[in-house]
Amino acid sequence: MNILSLAPAYRSLQFEYLNDTDRAVTTSGKVENFGTHGEALETIAGALARVPADHGPDRIAIRVAFGGHLFSSVAVVDEEVLSRLHELIPGAPLHIPALLELLEACGVRYSDVPVVLIFETAFFADLPERESTYGIDGALAESLRLRRSGYHGIFHQAASGIGAPDRILSICLEPQPEVAAVMSGRPVMVTGGSTPLEGLPGQSTCGEIDPTIILALAQDLKLGTEQIDLLLTHDSGLRALGDPSATVGVVLKSNDESNRLARDVLRYRMLLAVGAGQAAMGGIDEIVFSGRFADAGTSLMPWIEARLAHFPVRTTHPIGSRYVTDSLLRIVSDIACSVQVARVSKIKD
Amino acid sequence: MSKNVLVFNCGSSSLKYRIIAMPGEAELAGGEAQRVGPRTTEPSQIIHRSGGETRIHTVVMPDHKSAFVEVMKLLTATHLEPDMIGHRLVHGGEVFPGTVLLDSEMLGKLRSVEHLAPIHNPPAVALVHACAELYPAMPQILVFDTSFHSTIPEYANTYPLPRWLREDMGIRKYGFHGTSHRFVAEEAARFLDIPMNELNAVSCHLGSGGASLCAIVGGKSVDNTMGYSPLQGLLMSTRSGDLDPGVVMRLLARSGGDASAVEQLLNKKSGVLGLSGSSADIRDILESGANDVSGPLRTTKDVYLWRLRKYLGSYLAVVGSTKAIIFTDTIGETVPEVRLAMCADMQSFGVELDPARNNSVGFYPRDIATDESPVRVLVIQTNEELAIARQSYAVFTKTVVSGGIR
Numbered sequence: 001m002n003i004l005s006l007a008p009a010y011r012s013l014q015f016e017y018l019n020d021t022d023r024a025v026t027t028s029g030k031v032e033n034f035g036t037h038g039e040a041l042e043t044i045a046g047a048l049a050r051v052p053a054d055h056g057p058d059r060i061a062i063r064v065a066f067g068g069h070l071f072s073s074v075a076v077v078d079e080e081v082l083s084r085l086h087e088l089i090p091g092a093p094l095h096i097p098a099l100l101e102l103l104e105a106c107g108v109r110y111s112d113v114p115v116v117l118i119f120e121t122a123f124f125a126d127l128p129e130r131e132s133t134y135g136i137d138g139a140l141a142e143s144l145r146l147r148r149s150g151y152h153g154i155f156h157q158a159a160s161g162i163g164a165p166d167r168i169l170s171i172c173l174e175p176q177p178e179v180a181a182v183m184s185g186r187p188v189m190v191t192g193g194s195t196p197l198e199g200l201p202g203q204s205t206c207g208e209i210d211p212t213i214i215l216a217l218a219q220d221l222k223l224g225t226e227q228i229d230l231l232l233t234h235d236s237g238l239r240a241l242g243d244p245s246a247t248v249g250v251v252l253k254s255n256d257e258s259n260r261l262a263r264d265v266l267r268y269r270m271l272l273a274v275g276a277g278q279a280a281m282g283g284i285d286e287i288v289f290s291g292r293f294a295d296a297g298t299s300l301m302p303w304i305e306a307r308l309a310h311f312p313v314r315t316t317h318p319i320g321s322r323y324v325t326d327s328l329l330r331i332v333s334d335i336a337c338s339v340q341v342a343r344v345s346k347i348k349d
Numbered sequence: 350m351s352k353n354v355l356v357f358n359c360g361s362s363s364l365k366y367r368i369i370a371m372p373g374e375a376e377l378a379g380g381e382a383q384r385v386g387p388r389t390t391e392p393s394q395i396i397h398r399s400g401g402e403t404r405i406h407t408v409v410m411p412d413h414k415s416a417f418v419e420v421m422k423l424l425t426a427t428h429l430e431p432d433m434i435g436h437r438l439v440h441g442g443e444v445f446p447g448t449v450l451l452d453s454e455m456l457g458k459l460r461s462v463e464h465l466a467p468i469h470n471p472p473a474v475a476l477v478h479a480c481a482e483l484y485p486a487m488p489q490i491l492v493f494d495t496s497f498h499s500t501i502p503e504y505a506n507t508y509p510l511p512r513w514l515r516e517d518m519g520i521r522k523y524g525f526h527g528t529s530h531r532f533v534a535e536e537a538a539r540f541l542d543i544p545m546n547e548l549n550a551v552s553c554h555l556g557s558g559g560a561s562l563c564a565i566v567g568g569k570s571v572d573n574t575m576g577y578s579p580l581q582g583l584l585m586s587t588r589s590g591d592l593d594p595g596v597v598m599r600l601l602a603r604s605g606g607d608a609s610a611v612e613q614l615l616n617k618k619s620g621v622l623g624l625s626g627s628s629a630d631i632r633d634i635l636e637s638g639a640n641d642v643s644g645p646l647r648t649t650k651d652v653y654l655w656r657l658r659k660y661l662g663s664y665l666a667v668v669g670s671t672k673a674i675i676f677t678d679t680i681g682e683t684v685p686e687v688r689l690a691m692c693a694d695m696q697s698f699g700v701e702l703d704p705a706r707n708n709s710v711g712f713y714p715r716d717i718a719t720d721e722s723p724v725r726v727l728v729i730q731t732n733e734e735l736a737i738a739r740q741s742y743a744v745f746t747k748t749v750v751s752g753g754i755r
Contacts, residue, residue, distance in 0.1 A: 130651035134596060135589040136615070137623040138645055144603075146596050189659065195595025201509035206594060209508050210576035211615055213520055214597045218608040220518070225602045231511065232594055240511045264504035272663040279662020283697035310669030312699040312723035 002026075004048070004057040004113075005333040008102060009065075013040045016329035017048055017057070020337045026051050028329070037102040041109055060106055060115045061336030063154065063328060066095055073122035073157070074339050077103060077115040116336040123153030127187050131280075134194075151192035151199075155290040156180040158331045159324050165285035169277045171270065171300070173248055173293035176202035179270060181277035189280040191273050197232055200269050203248060206236035207269065238262040249293030252300055267303060274304055283317060284308075290324035297323055352745065353377065354738040355424070355431035357417075359473040362386045364416045367734040368429050371742035374735060377429055382416040385472075397423050413472045414479035421483075433488040433749075434480055435741030437528060437733065438473050439579075440466035441493030443519050448496055448740045450748050451489040456481055459491075465523075466579075488749055490741035497527030500569040508577070522581075524573030526554045530563040531570075532736035533677045533729045538568065540714045540727060541672060550673045551664040553657070553691070554731065555681035557630055558586045562657075564664040572667055574660055580616060583660065584653045586629040589619035591656075625649040635686055654690040661691050665698045673725040674700065682713070682730055692726055699723035 001021070007014040016028040027047050034040040048056065070088065075081050082103065089096045106115050124132075132148040134141055141147065150156070152172040159170040160182035168182040177200045181189040191199030191208075201207035209232075217223045217231070238251050242262030246254070251262045278284050287304065289297030301321050308319065326334070351370050358365040367379035378399035385393060393410045396403060406423065410416040424431070438445075442462040449455060459477060463470045480489055506522040507515065514520050530552045538548045545568035552563040560583045564572040574582030574590075584590045597611065604610045622629035625638075625645050631653055638646025665671055676688055685707045692702035701722035710717065710728050718726040 128651075129648055130655035133624070133648055133652050134592055135584040135624060135652060135656075136592065136596075136619045138626060138648070140623075144599060146593075146599070148593070193593035193595065195593055197595040198593035206509050208591060209510070209594055210522075210578055210581035211589065211592045211594070211597045212576075212578035212580045212612070213508065213510070214594055214601065215608040215612050215615075216518070216520070216577075217514075218601055218606060219612075224606060225598050228601075229598055231514075232598075235511050237509045240509055241507065261503065261507065262509075265507055265509060268504045268667075271666050275663035275666025276659035277662070278666065278697055279658050279695065282694040307666060307669055311665070311697070312670055313697065314699070314721070314723060317697065 001058045001337065002054065002056065003059050003061055003333040003336055004044070004110075005061045005063075005329040005336070006044075006102070007063045007329055007332065008037075008098065013037070013044070013102075014329065015044050015047075016327070016333065017051070018330070018333055020333070025330075026054070036105075037098065038105040038108065041102070041105040045109055057110060057113050059336055059341070060110060060113055061332045062099075062102070062115060062117050063120060063332045064099060064117050065120045066092055071117070071119045071122060072125075073119055073153075074335060075117045075119070076339060076341055077117060081117070114341045116339050116341075118154060118332050118335050120151075120153050121149045123157045124148075124150035124187055124190060127190065131187075131189055146194055148190065148193050148198075150178065150180065150187065150190040151176065151196050152178045152180075152291070153187075154328060154331050154335070155324070156182060156187060156190070158326065158334075159288035159290045159322075160185055164288070165320070167281040167283055167285045169274060169281075169284045169287045171274075171287060171289050171297065172291045173252070173289060173296055173300075174291040175248055176200075176205055177248055177266070177270070177291070179273035179277060181280045183281050189277050200273065201237045201241075201266060203246075204234050204237045204239050206232040206240075238266060241265055247293060249296040252293070252296035267300065270300065271304065271307055274308070278308075284319050285317075286320040286322060288322045288324060290326075292327065294323050294325050297321070352432040352742060353430065354433055354435050354741050354745075356435045356437070356734045356737045356741070357473075357476060358437045358734060358737070359413060359469070359476050361468050361472060364413055364420065364476070365734070366420050367738070368424060368431060369735060369738040371738055374738070378424060378427065379734070380420075380423075382410055382420060385410045385413055385416045387411065395419060395423065399423075399427055399429075413476045417476055417479050418483070431487070433490060433741055433745050434484075435490045435492055435737040436473060436477055436480075437737050438462075438491055438493045439469040439495075439525065440523065441491075441495045442523070445491065445493050446496060446499040448490060448492050448744050450744050451477065451481065451491055455491070488745055490744050492528060492737045492740050494525050494527045495523045497531040498522075498524030498563075498570045498573050501572055505572045520577055522573070522576045524561070524563070524570065525575040525579045526559065526561045526563070526573070527570065528733050528736045528740075529554050529677065529731045530561075530565070530573070532733065532739075533675050533731055534563075534565050534568065536714060536729045537673050537675050537727050540716075540729070541725065543672070544568075548673070549668050549671050550675055551661060551668060551671060552675040552677070553661070553681050554678050555657075555676065555684075555687065556678040557632070557680060559588070560585050560678075560680070562660050562664055564667045566668055572664065584624075584656050585620045586631070587617050587620045587622045589615045589623070621649055621653060624652060631680060631687075632684060635684065654687065657687065658691050661695075662698070665695075665700070671699065671724050673727050676726070676728045677731040682710075682728055685710075688717070688726070688728070700726065702726055 005016045014030045031040045155172040156170045160168040242259040364382040380397040395406045538545045641647040701719045703719045706717040714729040
C-alpha cells in the first residue's frame with residue numbers, strides 16, 4: 001500500500017510518500033510559500049507522478065496539530081468528520097479553514113483515496129485532571145479552555161506502543177523537547193502545556209519560567225503581549241544560552257564550551273522531568289527517545305543513568321532504553337496504515 | 350558570654366519579635382505587634398509574652414518604627430536589653446547573597462532591593478532604618494530568605510531568556526524560605542548525627558500560605574521550587590505556582606495589558622482558593638472534600654498533592670543519594686495525608702513511609718520512615734526566629750568579637 005503522509009504547518013506542507021510493504025520512502029519534500037493548498041497538493045502530485053511504475057497513493061495520512069479534545073486519535077474523513085471540523089472554525093479560525101482547504105484539494109485530486117486524520121493532541125485528551133489542571137480560578141480556566149494538553153502526542157504514542165513495558169518515560173527530542181510519563185499506554189504526566197511554551201526549553205522557546213517574569217516585562221519594560229510573545233518564542237531557549245544556531249541534537253551531544261550552559265540547563269530540566277515521571281508512575285521500566293534528534297539520546301541516557309544509579313534503594317530495578325528513530329511523517333503513515341477503512345469515503349468538492 | 354539577640358520578623362502589617370539568649374537558645378520574651386499601619390476598625394496591639402505570662406497592650410502604631418519603639422519599651426521595662434538585632438528580610442537579590450552585619454554602606458544599598466519583594470521588603474527595610482536611627486551603636490544583622498539559595502548552581506538558577514534580560518534585569522531564580530530550609534536541614538543533620546556538610550536531603554516547607562521544596566546536597570541548597578519571585582512552583586493557598594507562559598500572556602492580553610491585575614489574580618485569587626472557589630486553606634479542602642469523587646474540592650486536593658509529589662520526585666532525582674526527606678511548617682508538620690500522598694509508592698527512590706508513625710507523630714523531631722527505609726522521613730518543627738538568632742549570633746561573634754567591626 002502506498003501512503004502519502006502530510007504534515008501541514010503555517011504556510012508549509014511537508015510530505016513523505018512511502019510504501020508500507022518495504023517501508024521505503026519513494027519521495028519526500030516540503031512545499032512552502034504556496035497560494036492555496038490546492039496548488040501545494042498539485043506540486044506534490046507532480047512529484048508523485050514522476051515516481052516510475054507507480055499507481056499513486058492508496059491512502060493519505062494528515063497530521064493535525066489541534067482539535068485532539070474533540071476527536072479520538074484518528075478519524076477517517078467523511079461527511080460527518082467534515083461537519084464537525086466546520087463547527088470548530090470559531091475556536092481555530094486560521095487552522096481549520098486551512099485544513100478544510102487541504103481536504104478539499106485531496107478530494108479533487110485524489111477523489112477515491114481515503115484520508116486519515118491523525119490528531120497530535122489526542123494522545124493527551126484523557127490526561128488525568130490532576131495533571132491537566134492549572135492552579136488558577138476554575139471558572140476562568142474553563143471559559144478560556146486553559147488546560148495542559150501536551151504537544152508531541154504522536155511521538156509519545158509511538159514510544160509507548162505495542163510490546164512496550166508498563167512504565168515508559170518518553171523523551172521526545174524535537175526542536176521543542178518534551179518528556180511524558182506513560183503508564184499502561186496512557187499518559188499520566190507531560191512537561192508540555194496548553195501552548196508550546198511550557199515545559200522544557202526549546203531551541204528558541206523559553207519553557208517553564210516564573211510567571212512574575214512575564215508581568216515584569218510588561219510592567220517594568222512596558223512591552224506589549226506581542227513583543228513578549230516574540231521574545232519568549234523566538235529569542236529564548238537554547239539559542240539565548242549558547243550558540244544561536246545550535247539544535248537540540250547538537251546541544252545535547254556537544255562538549256563545546258559555547259553550548260555548555262545551554263546543555264547543562266537542558267539536561268538539568270530533563271532530569272527534573274525524569275524524577276517527576278518516576279514519582280508519577282512509582283518507577284520507570286524503560287526510557288524511550290524519539291523525535292528527529294532521538295540519536296542524541298545516546299549521549300543523554302548515560303548521563304541520566306548515572307544520576308538514577310545514586311538512589312539508595314534496597315533492590316535495584318534495571319531501566320531499559322530504546323530509540324524510536326522514525327520521523328513524524330513515518331509515524332503518521334504507520335498509524336494511518338493500522339486504521340481499518342470500511343469504505344472509500346468520497347469527499348465532495 | 351551570653352548575648353541577647355532581638356529577632357524581628359516583619360510582616361506587611363505585623364511585627365513578630367523574640368529575644369533569645371545565645372548561644373543557649375533560651376527564649377526570654379517574645380510577641381507580636383498586630384495591625385501596624387493606618388488605623389483600622391480594631392485597635393493595634395502588642396501581644397507580649399514574658400516570664401510565662403501573656404499580656405495584651407493596646408497602643409497606637411501607625412508604622413513599623415513606632416511598633417519598634419513600643420516593643421523596646423516593653424523589653425526595657427522588664428530589663429531585657431538586646432545586645433544585637435537580627436532582621437529577617439525576604440529578598441536580598443544579588444546585592445545581598447548572604448547574612449551580613451549592617452554598616453552605613455549597606456544601609457544605603459538596602460533601598461535597592463525593596464522592590465524585589467514589594468509586600469515584605471519595604472516595611473522590613475523601614476524597620477532597619479528606624480533601628481539604625483534610634484540605636485546607632487546596636488549591631489544589626491540582616492538575614493535574607495534568599496541567602497541559603499545563593500549556592501544554587503548556574504544551570505539551575507538560569508532561565509533560558511536573552512542575556513540582556515538575565516544580566517541587566519537580574520532575572521534568575523533566587524529561591525525563598527531559605528531561613529526555614531536551612532534551619533530544618535541543620536536540625537535534621539543533628540538528629541541523624543551527621544555533619545551538615547554531609548546532609549543530602551529534600552526539605553519540604555509546607556506552610557498554610559506559601560510552600561516550597563528545597564533540594565540540599567552537602568548541606569547546601571541546590572534548588573528551590575520558588576523562582577525569581579515566590580509565585581513559581583507549588584500550588585499555594587492563593588498563588589497559582591507554575592503556569593504556562595502562554596497562559597500568562599493570554600491572561601495579560603485579556604486584561605488589556607494590565608500586569609498588576611494579572612499579578613493580583615495569580616498571587617491572591619489563584620491556588621487552593623481559585624481552584625476550590627471556597628477556601629484558601631488546604632486543610633479545609635482535605636477535610637470537607639475528603640470523600641468527593643469529583644467536583645472542585647476533589648480537583649483542588651488532587652492538583653495540590655500531585656504537584657508536590659512530582660516536585661519531590663524531581664528533587665530526589667537531583668539529590669541522588671538522599672539521606673532524608675524533611676517535612677516542616679504548618680501543613681508539613683500536622684497533616685499526615687499530605688506526607689502520605691507524597692511518600693507512598695516511592696520505593697524506587699528508596700523511600701518507605703511507615704503509615705502508623707505518619708499518623709501519630711506526637712513529638713518533634715520524629716522519624717516516620719520504616720526501620721528498613723534507606724531514606725529517612727523526618728518531621729521537624731521550623732523556627733525561623735531561632736534560625737535568625739543563630740545566624741545573627743554567628744555573624745556577630747565572627748565579625749564583632751574578632752574586632753572586625755567598622
